Amino acid sequence: xxxxxxxxxxxICQRGTSLTIQCQVDSQVTMMFWYRQxxxxxxTLIATANQGSEATYESGFVIDKFPISxxxxxxxxxxxxxxxxxxxxxxxxxxKGQGSNQPQHFGDGTRLSIL
Amino acid sequence: GQQLNQSPQSMFIxxxxxxxxxxxxxSIFNTWLWYKQDPGEGPVLLIALYKAGxxxxxxxxxxxxxxxxxxxxxxxxxxxxxxxxxxFCAGAITGGGNKLTFGTGTQLKVEL
Numbered sequence: 500x501x502x503x504x505x506x507x508x509x510x511i512c513q514r515g516t517s518l519t520i521q522c523q524v525d526s527q528v529t530m531m532f533w534y535r536q537x538x539x540x541x542x543t544l545i546a547t548a549n550q551g552s553e554a555t556y557e558s559g560f561v562i563d564k565f566p567i568s569x570x571x572x573x574x575x576x577x578x579x580x581x582x583x584x585x586x587x588x589x590x591x592x593x594x595k596g597q598g599s600n601q602p603q604h605f606g607d608g609t610r611l612s613i614l
Numbered sequence: 615g616q617q618l619n620q621s622p623q624s625m626f627i628x629x630x631x632x633x634x635x636x637x638x639x640x641s642i643f644n645t646w647l648w649y650k651q652d653p654g655e656g657p658v659l660l661i662a663l664y665k666a667g668x669x670x671x672x673x674x675x676x677x678x679x680x681x682x683x684x685x686x687x688x689x690x691x692x693x694x695x696x697x698x699x700x701x702f703c704a705g706a707i708t709g710g711g712n713k714l715t716f717g718t719g720t721q722l723k724v725e726l
Contacts, residue, residue, distance in 0.1 A: 500659075530712055541702060542657070542716045557713075591656050595712055600664050602647050603704075603714055605656035 501526050503606035505592055511612045517580045520609045522592030527572035530595040532603065533565070537588045545590075548575040582613045618717035620703055626723045633690040635701060635720040643705030646679050646686040647714070651700045660701075661688070695724050 502525040512518050522531065531548040546554040546567055554567035569575040579586055591608040595601050620637045627633055637646070645664055649657035661672050663679035663686060670677055676689045686703055703717035 503656075532713070541719050542704075542714075544713055544715075547713065593714075599645075599708060600662075602645075602659050602662040603712070604659060605649075607654070607656045610654075 500604045501528060501594055501596075503592060503594055503604060505606040505609050507609055508607065509610035509612075511614060512582055514583050514613055516582055517578055518582065518611065519576050519578045520590055520592075520611075522575045522577070522606060524573045524594050528594040529572075529597040529601075531569060531575045532593045532595070533567060533575070533577045534591040534593060534605075535588045536591060536608070542591065545577070548577075579611065582611075584613050587612045618703055618705060618715055620701075620717040620720050622720060623718070624721040624723070626725060627693055628725050629693060629695060631693055633693055633697070633722060634687065635689075635722075636685060636687045637703030637705075637717045638685045639705060639715075640684070642683040642707075643715075644683070644708040645706040646677070647704045647706070648675075648677050648686070648688050649702045649704065651702060653699075657702055690722075693722075693724050698722055698724050 504523045506521045533545045534542040536542045544557050545560045546556040548554050548567050548569040550569045566578045589608040589610050592606045593603040595603045618639050647662050648660045651657045661670050661677040666683050667681050668679040674691045678687045701720045704714040706714050
């Protein structure tokens with residue numbers, strides 16, 4: 500499966516600031532997704548990153564708070580804007596190849612703490 | 615929104631024992647996936663199921679796609695210490711944008 504690299508792996512940020520997380524894949528993939536995993540919880544889909552167009556957000560997530568870019572088939576960024584302590588979570592990138600029988604694979608995530 | 619319930623929530627077993635966990639949904643899925651997450655890492659795919667009734671093995675792991683398409687089961691045989699971690703089920707719907715809905719997770723702890 501594809502090798503997925505996320506940067507940074509962890510960060511501690513001040514409230515009110517913004518952080519951009521990068522996701523790089525070693526091969527072209529059809530789909531890229533961003534998930535949030537709050538402390539001790541399961542994964543929740545934030546949005547689907549669409550190449551060359553605006554991301555598709557899930558209910559409860561908005562572009563102003565979580566702007567996403569996907570300039571090509573191997574790279575995407577997620578920005579967490581105007582952060583508050585409630586945004587302290589693990590943010591995970593996943594990728595999926597073409598075809599209905601291609602599962603999603605995940606990066607190791609970015610562990611974000613907001614003071 | 616849609617929710618997948620996993621049980622048990624956590625389990626403490628003896629090394630060498632067999633483990634069973636399941637995942638149930640209020641609606642139908644066309645794909646069931648099982649992942650394992652270790653501390654500090656992202657979820658790693660264990661088994662993917664694409665057909666109702668399908669039974670698939672990966673080493674000591676066996677998973678089944680329920681006939682109703684509303685549930686799935688994961689079994690681990692002869693558990694070892696490295697089986698410790700959190701196991702997540704996830705479901706997807708064909709034509710649903712390939713989005714995954716994750717289960718609540720089962721935390722497995724193994725006694726030596």
